[in-house]
Amino acid sequence: MIQVSHLSKLYGPRRAIEDLNFDVKAGEIVGFLGPNGAGKSTTMKIITGFMPASEGTVTVGGHDVAKNPIAVKREIGYLPENPPLYMEMRVREYLEFAAKIHGVPNKNVKSAVDWALEKTHITDVAHRITGNLSKGYKQRVGIAQALVHRPKVLILDEPTVGLDPKQIIEIRELIKSLGGEHTIILSSHILPEVTATCGRIIVINRGRIAAEDTMDGLTLKLKKGIVFSVLVKDPRADGIEKVKSISGIHQVSTVGNKLVVQVKPDQGELRDQIAAAVVGSGMGLLELTAERVSLEEIFLQLTTEEERTA
């Protein structure tokens, strides 16, 4: 659905993004993750056709953004960092305007607006003036605006910023429910946000893609040697020695009847070998789990590593 290749953007001499390459398949929900100023918004602005790229190409639904911007814009619903609201308009009036300039035929405008109001749970404020709404409602009007013409692609720049926890959950549910039918790219510097909604994560740091994978894949890739915690019936010394002797195991320690097995980096999973050793030594395997690093940690790792090389 979306192909981004060799995308760069210069603001004067400063490179905001550099040589980005990624694809987003139809129906996928992809999260851009990165600290503030990493280039997430810039990338989104280029995909939406708001801003031209310095180098590289973006195609959406087979149309090149630079060559056929109107065709691309027709497919996209975009929520910028600050929802682009006309403060003097009423919510319904505003959404009708958004629907019309996105080419929704007159006879469908009302039903499209009703649908968007309902999806974002703002039907009750439809007649209020946008400027008088709270931040959370404004944000949801912004999302409704991006949805109203039922675009194939949704680009949401920090969609849950300014919302309270209950609203955040609602919006996440909404985004998840829109996946499949819509292709979605959302950006965030808040980690739970991305893990909660996105099937795939693209970590952007200093204008480059630092990592791109599923949550599980990222966890595996970035863990410096996976840690398994193995629950056994009977932690015997000879059994522990047997586990230690598997090539690629860094360290084994015991906490009660739990073995904490640390694998050396780049040794792969070794899950089968560990299980075989435990079972073979007769300790009795109860449970074997890979300890996940939270995305928070990945994130810290990524940024610190980038800093070191820079």
Add this chain to the structure above:
Amino acid sequence: MTFRLRPVLTIAKRDLKSYFTSPMAYVIMSGFLFIMGFMFFSTLEYFNSSNMQAQQFGGKSMSLTDGIIRPLYGNMNVILLFICPAITMRLFAEERKNQTIQILMTAPITLDEMIVGKFLSAVFFVGTLMLATLVYPAILFFVGNPEIGPLFTCLLGTMLLASSLISMGVFFSATTESQIVAMILTLVTTLFFWLISWASYSAGPVWSDVLGHLSLINHFNNFGQGMIHSSDVIFFLSFIFLGLFLTHRVLDSYRWR
């Protein structure tokens, strides 16, 4: 390049409506009509007294067209010179400042459609003002018998002139986020094009012609006398086109920053 009417009208309608949801429209309208009413009254008084004198001393009396309509619309142009920058200043500057321009820039509409829509909203607004001023000729028709032709050309000339001022205003509004800056730049520029013919008195033979032709108000004079010259119409249309073309360039370059 596509150019469709629907997005143009959607934008024009929204902007026109937004004039009337802020106090600005009412302030401008009442201010404009107050001054116009005063001018109509004064012109009428002057017309009466000079015609009375003419009758007493056997001079030639003025017609309603020459004595009232033409000076009235001539003076209206001066007021429009000051009002149009205030009408146009928000068109793009406000959108840039509030970043609502992003919804326009990412919608499947062309820059041309966007610009023409904005331009038309201001033209419609001035058109509304003009409609309101038709009450003065209506009074004249009630008490006398003014000619309809010169009234029509005065209206047409004023609309063309106002549209030229508006197109320049649209351009300056697109150059900045500050409405005040947009207004002052528009006023200075249009005032300069108003007064440029002054320089023609001291310029050489060729230049005086050129400068005279560049003056906005010079091109209204024929309309004021009931004449439609294609050169005047073409001048105003070119001026409008220039303003809108420059707006297009500015907005296009805005995207690159």
